[in-house]
Amino acid sequence: MPRLRRKLSRRARSVREFARGLASTDHPLLVHIVPIRRCNIDCGYCNEYDKVSQPVPAAEMIRRIDLLADLGTSVVAFSGGEPMLHPDLDTLIAHIRRRGMIAGLITNGYLMSPRRIGALNDAGLDYLQISIDNVEPDEVSKKSLRLLDKKLQWLAEYAHFDININSVVGGGIKNPEDARTINIRAAQLGFSTSIGIIHDGSGLLKPLGPAERTVFDDVMQRIDGRRQVLKNLYSGIRRFQLNLADGRPNDWHCRAGARYLYVCENGLVHWCSQQRGCPGVPLATYSREDIRREFLAPKWCAPFCTIGCVHRVSTMDYWRKPQRHDPSISQGSVSPAR
Numbered sequence: 001m002p003r004l005r006r007k008l009s010r011r012a013r014s015v016r017e018f019a020r021g022l023a024s025t026d027h028p029l030l031v032h033i034v035p036i037r038r039c040n041i042d043c044g045y046c047n048e049y050d051k052v053s054q055p056v057p058a059a060e061m062i063r064r065i066d067l068l069a070d071l072g073t074s075v076v077a078f079s080g081g082e083p084m085l086h087p088d089l090d091t092l093i094a095h096i097r098r099r100g101m102i103a104g105l106i107t108n109g110y111l112m113s114p115r116r117i118g119a120l121n122d123a124g125l126d127y128l129q130i131s132i133d134n135v136e137p138d139e140v141s142k143k144s145l146r147l148l149d150k151k152l153q154w155l156a157e158y159a160h161f162d163i164n165i166n167s168v169v170g171g172g173i174k175n176p177e178d179a180r181t182i183n184i185r186a187a188q189l190g191f192s193t194s195i196g197i198i199h200d201g202s203g204l205l206k207p208l209g210p211a212e213r214t215v216f217d218d219v220m221q222r223i224d225g226r227r228q229v230l231k232n233l234y235s236g237i238r239r240f241q242l243n244l245a246d247g248r249p250n251d252w253h254c255r256a257g258a259r260y261l262y263v264c265e266n267g268l269v270h271w272c273s274q275q276r277g278c279p280g281v282p283l284a285t286y287s288r289e290d291i292r293r294e295f296l297a298p299k300w301c302a303p304f305c306t307i308g309c310v311h312r313v314s315t316m317d318y319w320r321k322p323q324r325h326d327p328s329i330s331q332g333s334v335s336p337a338r
Contacts, residue, residue, distance in 0.1 A: 006160045010126050013102060017074040021316050025258070025295055026288050027072030029313045032079045032106070032273070033263040035061055035086040040110055043133070044140040045198055048273050049081045056265050058088035062095050064267060067283050069099035071291070073261075077104030077127075079273070081265075084111040090123040097124035104128070108143050112151040117158040127162040128155075131196070132186075135178045145182050156189040163191045167219065169212040170198035176215040183219045195219045197244050197306050207247030216245050240311045249303030253323050255314040257294025261286075271299060272307050298323045 021029050035056050039049035068076055076096045083089060084107050096103040105120070109130040120128070132148060133141035155163055165186035167179035179195055186193045195216060197208065208216055220241075240250050256262075256271035257279060263269055269286050270276045271294075278299075281290060295317075305311070 003160045007162070010102070010162065013126075017102065018316075020072075021074065021259075024072075025317055025321065026291055028068070028074070028261050028291070029259045029316065030075045030077065030309060031068050031073050031261045031263060032077050032309070033061075033064065033068070034080055034265045035078055035083050035089065035092065037081040037265045038085055039080060039082040039108070040085060041082075041108060041142040043143060048079075053081065053265065055086045055088070056267075058091060060267070061086075061088070061092050064263060064283055065092065065095050065099060065101075067286070068261075068263075069101060071286070071288070073101055075102040075104055077106060079106040082108055082111070084116070090119050093120065093123040093125050097126075102126045106130075109148045109151045112154060114154050114158050117154055121158070121160040125161045127164065128159070129164045129166060131166040131168060132182045133168055133173060133178070134175065135181050138174060140174070145178070145185060149185070152186070152189055152191075156191070164194060165191045166194045166196055168196045168198050169208060169216050170196075173198060173212075176212040179215050179219055180222075183222060187222070193219075193223055194308070195223070195241075196308055197241060208245050213245055216241075241308070244304070244306055250305070250311075252302060252311065253314060253318055253321075254299040254302040254305065254310060255295055255317055256299060256310050257297070258291045259295070259317060260310045260313045272310055274307060275299075275301060296321060296323050 017029070020027075037048075037050050037053035039046075039051070042049070042051070065076060078086075078089065078092070083105060086092070093103045093105070103124060103126050105125055105128045107128065107130060109132075130148070130152075131143060132145055133143045135145045137144040137147060152165070165182065167182040167186075169176045169179050173179075183193050183195065197216075240252065243250050254271075256275070257269070260272070261269050262272045262276070263283050264276060267283050269279065269281050269283050269290070271278045279290070279294065299305075
């Protein structure tokens with residue numbers, strides 16, 4: 001019963017935020033915020049972690065969460081690094097909920113246990129995503145199904161929050177068939193599923209080869225077959241991936257810096273994890289004027305972008321306020337910066 005009540009509450013709050021997003025473009029729909037850059041594993045394709053960084057102090061994280069609430073943010077999700085290394089993560093999740101926002105967590109899953117899952121339930125976590133890269137760990141990725149399967153079983157048994165398991169194909173993944181195995185196992189456990197195309201070091205496309213494309217199409221069909229019961233943010237909006245799988249560009253309005261924000265451990269706002277430095281403005285001074293500027297600013301990297309969360313939150317605004325190349329709109333928004 002507690003699990004059902006939580007689910008109904010999440011659905012009601014999601015509908016509310018969807019309606020608010022339709023009514024106004026002046027607030028972020030989704031913010032990924034980094035509470036710690038350190039990670040407990042080292043995946044070869046990842047450029048988003050280190051081995052030495054200390055956690056951002058809890059008081060500073062709470063201040064940043066308050067700033068996001070003041071901007072009218074709908075969803076705040078912790079990413080990293082590995083956010084579960086932060087000693088005050090549960091307190092921070094609870095603060096997101098106290099400020100009326102939806103709370104999310106992107107994790108590699110290694111630190112999950114029944115006790116930690118219970119603490120995340122108590123904190124009010126709304127959703128969690130784990131990306132699993134392979135069935136057996138290798139030199140590229142340790143995010144393997146064999147090492148994580150027991151964690152997934154615990155999540156299925158104890159979690160009161162929504163869970164999405166993402167499998168991947170593309171650069172650095174040796175066996176594309178693993179994505180099919182991971183997707184099937186996640187569905188057996190009752191989780192929603194998605195499949196992503198791994199980007200290169202600039203967050204851009206690596207087209208799929210024939211074997212990868214076969215697996216990609218099969219997994220997409222499996223997701224389609226379950227959409228009536230598992231439709232969610234991750235598995236519902238996926239058309240952009242079909243072009244990417246064929247190496248074709250997407251014609252879309254990227255609203256990063258406006259509807260989606262990436263806030264790094266230094267408290268700076270960026271378009272996304274792969275375009276750090278654009279615009280690189282402190283969250284403490286980020287305003288609705290910044291949101292309006294970046295909403296209208298075209299992004300040089302958009303045609304071959306593989307960052308699914310940005311595609312998805314930008315979908316709501318595809319039909320309105322076309323973007324234009326105008327130097328007065330956003331300095332540095334038409335060329336790469338790191």
